[in-house]
Amino acid sequence: MSPNSRDAATFAPPIKCQGIKTRLTDWIRSLTAGLVEGRRWIEPFAGSCAVSLNLRPERALMCDSNPHLMHFYRSVQDGSVSPESVRWHLEAEGRRLLDKGEAHYYRIRERFNGSLSGPDGAGDPHDFLFLNRACFNGLIRFNRRGGFNVPFCRNPARYAPAYVTRIVNQVERARDVIRAGDWEFRCQRFEQSLAEAGADDLLYCDPPYAGRHTDYFNCWTDADEATLAAGLARSRAPFILSTWHHNVHRHNPALEDQWSGYRILTRKHFYHVGARERNRHAMVEALVTSLV
Template sequence: MATPFLKWAGGKSRLVPMVAEGIAGLAVERYIEPFLGGGAMFFGLRARGLRAPAVLADANPELMATFAAVRDDPEAVIAALRPLAEAYLAAGREERRELYYRVRASEPEGRAARAARVIFLNRTCYNGLYRVNRQGRFNVPHGRYVRPLICDEANLRACAAELAGAELRCGDFAEVCAEAGPGDFVYLDPPYHPLSATARFTAYTDRAFGWDDQVRLAAAVRGLAARGAWFALSNSAHPAIAALYEGLRPLTVQMSRAINSRGDRRAPVEEYLFFGGRREKG
């Protein structure tokens, strides 16, 4: 069974059972995910039997290039990643740090090497974050893992098998959503509206996802409903989000967060899960 080969802040593995239950019985002809991230929902629903053709997209070009490399040639990605993993695990603390920053500063040629760089950094950086600066350069510091699983060869092959045939795109969510219609199920997991002024974390690309984007997303979701597509949407349990999707009844779910540097501040937080394009249950 394939599991996400990247760690991702806000990954939705724990929401998979709820989404699977929400779409049970629907004749889904195509699965669309405009905010792919680490792909937890895609891999999770595939493991639960959703075999519809998939369109997977994200605004992060490096992320989508990595998914394409894993899909098309997992053996080449493994061959490029394996020596990095072996060197890192054999090194001492300071040597690991030096290797990490050397790889972070590198710009390898060839898409397998570039994908291996992304996976290596993701598996060895602080908290598995993906964050870039205004120049689009990955800038997360080195992590402190003792034995990180960097090159999971069996899982990379399993992910490639699940991604085979999937259409991968890099682009804005509105363009992807505009193509959805009857028979399509769209799962949307945007950067969340922050619950406080200090909770903002939307720098997955060199352009932050702000309130204007949340408004654009709500318009795109209304378009999905108008065209007869089914959808599920995750976001923060914030009054502004509830107002933005007025008319949709959200489920409130408890989700853990592991971004804060202090373990005692990683308490579960409430999130909204909206369903639309079908009759609400209950």
């Protein structure tokens, strides 16, 4: 399969997370045109895997410090999570949610947090999906003991048939992409992933934005940004880094501090806080790259 061809529109992955980059896929695709083929794609901060699932590299090393994300996609790969099992699970638990209301969401959350016995402490991937798609704003956040702690979205009818079908289709597409190539999912910190990258690889790095979304698996400091910059400068692999450039309040100081020696591309993105038009905010996103 040609990684840069578009035989279908950009699709959303089955898992949602903070900082998801589905909207940047076309931009990254145009920057990497002709480069993905023949190289291994490495994502040290894979998150929802939105970018790679759309770019479809033939070889990929997908890594994240969050074990639940990596275990979910490994389970899709080995078939223990399938479109059929997802439909069954979401329909059954969705009916209970409709019947019992938010108490059922919290029961599943308790069940998930009480059985973190998968690889690297991962919880049940079907329950993880249920929580991720029924929680407030599609967030992933864990407390200090590593327990999922996002509240319910407050809609007991969340798992309506059309919504279940949409998620089932997303799982199916993710499975088809992953199985068409040679992909590996690992729970590990970014330093380890950078250390494994060689001249034949291509790195796409999308670290958390410093000072935001801090939780058990997801904390990012200026020191981490400096370690990442040093690691990428040492690496023989070319890289693309996603970050923010500026918003109405301030500029990203890391661009000056860490990334000024590279090519920096920018694009404006609008997002809404709440439903009102006046709450439409502009954020200028940046791609920093060693590609010339």
